[in-house]
Every structure is written in C-alpha cells, then in structure tokens.
Amino acid sequence: MPDFQCPKCGASLQVKPGTQMATCSFCGTVTYIDRRSALFFYLLPFSIDENAAKGIFKRWTAGPAQAKDLESSANITQFAKEFFPVFRFRRTVNGKETVFAKPAKGTLLPGMQDLIIPPGNIEIYDANVSTKGADVIQPDIAIDSYLPELTGTPIDQALVYFPIYEITYTYKGAAYQAVIDGSSGAVYTTSSPTRSSGAYIAVMGLAFTLGLLGGILGIMVNPIFFVLVIAGFFAGKLLAARVVERQKPADAGVKSE
Amino acid sequence: MSEAQKILVSMTCPSCGGQVQCEEGEDLVLCKFCESVFALTTDEGANKVMYKMTIDKDKALAKVRDWWKGGPKAQDLAQTAQVTEAYPMYLPFWRLIARGKACVCGIEEERRGKDNQKVEIPREALINRQYIYSEIACETGDLGIQSIVIPERAEAISYDDQEIVTFGVTSSRDSAYEEGGRAIRQTAVEDGGARMDKVYFSKSFFFPKAFTLVYYPFWIIRYSYEGRTYFATVDGITAHVVSGRAPGNAGSQSTAAGIGGALSGGLAGLGIGLAIVTEGTDVGIGVLVVGIVAAIALLGYFYNRFRYGDEILIGAVNGKGLKSGRTQNKVQPVYNETYDYFK
Numbered sequence: 001m002p003d004f005q006c007p008k009c010g011a012s013l014q015v016k017p018g019t020q021m022a023t024c025s026f027c028g029t030v031t032y033i034d035r036r037s038a039l040f041f042y043l044l045p046f047s048i049d050e051n052a053a054k055g056i057f058k059r060w061t062a063g064p065a066q067a068k069d070l071e072s073s074a075n076i077t078q079f080a081k082e083f084f085p086v087f088r089f090r091r092t093v094n095g096k097e098t099v100f101a102k103p104a105k106g107t108l109l110p111g112m113q114d115l116i117i118p119p120g121n122i123e124i125y126d127a128n129v130s131t132k133g134a135d136v137i138q139p140d141i142a143i144d145s146y147l148p149e150l151t152g153t154p155i156d157q158a159l160v161y162f163p164i165y166e167i168t169y170t171y172k173g174a175a176y177q178a179v180i181d182g183s184s185g186a187v188y189t190t191s192s193p194t195r196s197s198g199a200y201i202a203v204m205g206l207a208f209t210l211g212l213l214g215g216i217l218g219i220m221v222n223p224i225f226f227v228l229v230i231a232g233f234f235a236g237k238l239l240a241a242r243v244v245e246r247q248k249p250a251d252a253g254v255k256s257e
Numbered sequence: 258m259s260e261a262q263k264i265l266v267s268m269t270c271p272s273c274g275g276q277v278q279c280e281e282g283e284d285l286v287l288c289k290f291c292e293s294v295f296a297l298t299t300d301e302g303a304n305k306v307m308y309k310m311t312i313d314k315d316k317a318l319a320k321v322r323d324w325w326k327g328g329p330k331a332q333d334l335a336q337t338a339q340v341t342e343a344y345p346m347y348l349p350f351w352r353l354i355a356r357g358k359a360c361v362c363g364i365e366e367e368r369r370g371k372d373n374q375k376v377e378i379p380r381e382a383l384i385n386r387q388y389i390y391s392e393i394a395c396e397t398g399d400l401g402i403q404s405i406v407i408p409e410r411a412e413a414i415s416y417d418d419q420e421i422v423t424f425g426v427t428s429s430r431d432s433a434y435e436e437g438g439r440a441i442r443q444t445a446v447e448d449g450g451a452r453m454d455k456v457y458f459s460k461s462f463f464f465p466k467a468f469t470l471v472y473y474p475f476w477i478i479r480y481s482y483e484g485r486t487y488f489a490t491v492d493g494i495t496a497h498v499v500s501g502r503a504p505g506n507a508g509s510q511s512t513a514a515g516i517g518g519a520l521s522g523g524l525a526g527l528g529i530g531l532a533i534v535t536e537g538t539d540v541g542i543g544v545l546v547v548g549i550v551a552a553i554a555l556l557g558y559f560y561n562r563f564r565y566g567d568e569i570l571i572g573a574v575n576g577k578g579l580k581s582g583r584t585q586n587k588v589q590p591v592y593n594e595t596y597d598y599f600k
Binding site for chain 2 (some may be wrong): 006007021023028029030031032044047048051052053054055056058059060062063064065087091096097098099117118120121122181183184185186187192197200201203204205206207208209210211212213214215216217218219220226228229231232233234235236237238239240241243244245246
C-alpha cells in the first residue's frame, strides 16, 4: 500500500477504504482520489479466534443435517488460519455500478469458488497491519489476466484478503474439508457426512400407524381401541428419544451406554 | 511525483481556482471564495447515516439470557452456557424510501346463496403508499441479518470512524437501488391484489425520495455450550434478539415425534372411521376431509420439530435447523402516508 501525500502541502494523507475524497489534516485541502487505474490492498481482520472457530466447527458437526456421530467421531487432522486473496472490481457497466469478485488464487477449498467477500471491517493492508499469526496466502493469478475480459469501465479495484480457517477432518477413514469464515463464522463445505431421515420417518410412521388404527377401530369397533392412539404417542416418544440421543464425546468424561 | 501521487486530484473551484471544501456523499458544492455552486460527478456519493447505539452490554446479555429460556432449546442452556465474547458493531444497509404506486385489477370470488354458487366480483385497487426498503450492504455470512426497521426513537449521528467495528460495504449501490425499486413495486402490486383471487392486470411505479447508506448498531454475542460455539445478535436500539443459533432440546424433539405421529394418525383414523360408519354421507366425507387435512398439517409441523430440532435458528441464518421467530421483511409500508383507493 503506497503512502499518500497531500498534493498541496506534502503532508501525509490518510485515505480511508471506500472513500472518494480525502481531506488533508494539516492544510485542509480536499483531494479527489482517482481509483480507476490503481490497485488497493485491503484486509478483513479475524473476529473469531481459534477456540471459537473450533467451537463453531463442533456446533456444525452436531447440526441436524450432519451424521449423528459426526460430533463424537470427527477428528480434526489439520487446522490452518489463513488470509485468502480475492480481486474485487467495481466497474460501470451500461451506466450501472457493478461489483465483480474473481479469485486471486486457484483453489478447491469449499466456499472459495463462490467468491463472496464475507462481511467484515475493511482495513488497509500495509506493513502496519497485524495478521495475528495467520498465513497470508499470496495470489498466484495476476490482475492483468482478468482486466481484458471484464466489461464496462473501471471505478476501482482492490485485492481483498479475507480471513478463513481451513479445517481437514477424518470421519470413518475418509478425509473431508471445511472452511470457516473468520469474520462472520459461516461454515462452508462441499461434501460432508450427512444424516439420513429414514429413522425419523420410520418412528413417526409407526406412531401414525398406531394412531390411525386406534382412530378407525375406536370408531368402528369399540372405543377401547382409542388406547392405541395413546400407545402410539408413547411408542413414538420412546423410539424418537433413541433416534435423537447424542453420543457424548469421549473426552467429555461421561460414560456411554 | 511518485506513482501513488498520480491518482490524487486536488479539488479546486472551476470558476476562481480557489480550494473548495466538500465531503463524502455531497453532490453540490459552494465555493466559499466566489460563491459559485457546482455539481460533483463522482462515482460514489450515497449519503451516510449512522444510528446511535443505545443498548449497553449488560442489557444485550440479559436479552440473550432471556432468549435462552424460551422455545425448545436445551433445558440447561441458561444454566450452563458461557458467554465467550460480546462486542458491538455497525452493519451497513442500503435504504430506499420511495412512494410505490400500483393499479391492480382483478376479481374476488365469493360463494353465495343456498347452493353455494360461485360469484365473481370485479375489483380495482389503486395503491399509493410510502415504502421503505432496506438490504444489508455486505454479504450476510453467518450474521443472519438481511434487513432492518429503524425505530422511531433512533438517534442519527454523523458518520465517523469510531472505536466500534464497522463492516465495510461490498455490494453494488446501483444493484441495491434497482432491487429496492423492484421490491417496492412488487409489494405495491401485492398490497393492491391482497383481497383478489385472480389478478388480470397490474401496473406499478416507484418514485424515489431518498437513498441512503445506513449504519445500524448490533451486539454480537458468542457463547459456548458443551464445547460448541453458538451466537446471537441483538439490535443495538430495540434490544431484540434478531438472529442466532442455539442448541435444541432432545426431550422436545421426541415428544414432538410422539404427539405428531399419534395425533395425526388418530385424526386420520377418526375421519376414515366416521366416513365408513356414516356410509359416505356429506357429513361423513366432510369430517374425513377435515381430518386428513389437519393430520397432514400436524404431521408436517411436528416432523419438522423432531427432525431439525437439534439446532434452533432465528433470523436469516443458513443451514438446517428449526426456524423460530420471523425474518425481517425487506420492504415496510409507512402506514400514515397511505392514499389508497379500493373498488
């Protein structure tokens, strides 16, 4: 990130991200920043620390879409804290401001193909910035390779580094990947061990069948059969409890049956 | 002159050459030397408004603790959950205030008389309302906040760089404006056709009044439960919990399965039984239809609570889980400035 100087008095000029005008704090001169041909470097800081990121991953493994024993069986084999680079182009296309995001690095990481720039507090990336121990992934795609194919006229362009946690975990012998956005906590995955709805449908189907029989027989034969509806409730509740029961993680110190 | 200096253009008055003062977002400038007025054609220039945070940390935490107690959340959540982080922040929103007008023509169907004959009544509606559209100006990520309603008592302060974290704008201003206009027109048409069963014609317009970049305060609270990290966001002015995730309650899940299955089965059985006993009379068939419809609705409702009840979601957060509460609509009507006409 280059340092700016006030064109009138030569004092150093603070240029904030996302602004078009800067006022010199010494002489008060207002300067217009022509961002059309320059490349600005920005960084979104981490607002989620390592422990919180691991907690978010654990919460995600316990979610209803994931395999039931994923929380207790998933084994994190790799955990990396990184800044991932993306080019952000703002251009005027047919008189309309349009934002494009393009990868600055080829990757197969989950979520990084969508190329969204996650929500965050945009800071200037320069020598003073603290990366808090995270690796800064250097871009391997030059901005020049995108410029010819973009439509419209430029307003500005920036290289934005955004914070991610890259997690590799194993489950039943297979390795999977997940990415956690270090700014908002969103979890991205491409494939993951999922939970089937079969057991859930079976339990409710059983309770339904008992209720149905109870209803029909209770009306047509003898009201005593309404007991089947109540039996359906208890059967459903008991079996459902087994379906939703969680395996406590081994390190939680709780005996498992 | 270094490369970096080439992109700086000093602002001078085109008539007298004197230095001018202007600020981000302004589109008219008055030269203080020669008093000439000129328009700026910079690419950017949405007006910025920031609202003052009025909720303190303790209040926000108290609200989250109350929220832990409600709904089918883990029973010991309020006792065992630990708040790990609580910090304030500002999120950016595009806000379009516009008058939406729509002309909607259609019919309303009504059943009349003994034989329940269907009658079509022609209806016409002219909608003339003020609407406010708001949309978050960055990706939502896992914040679960898409839109805001600014309360009456909110105090606007001038935008400045404060200690509080302020999320940057990453979406396109023009796209937001276009989408806002489209959403307002669509809402005007929907409001016009609310009572109609069929709409045959509609035309809509919008007249923009103000387009602003709004910075609105929130508290972000992260908490841990059984080693998992969950979160909640609290509106910095109204103190409502607007989005979040919480662990579900296994007991509620299994009860839902039992009640939902047995009750819907019982209702369906009752309907079938009665239909057979009454030998297919109108009353019997009526009971059957009502019973089946109620059974399907109950089954769906309770299945959802059973299958996805492991995690409770509020707001516009992604992923599976049991949604509770409602997500803020992007378009709000301003009721005291309504000049509608219905026929």
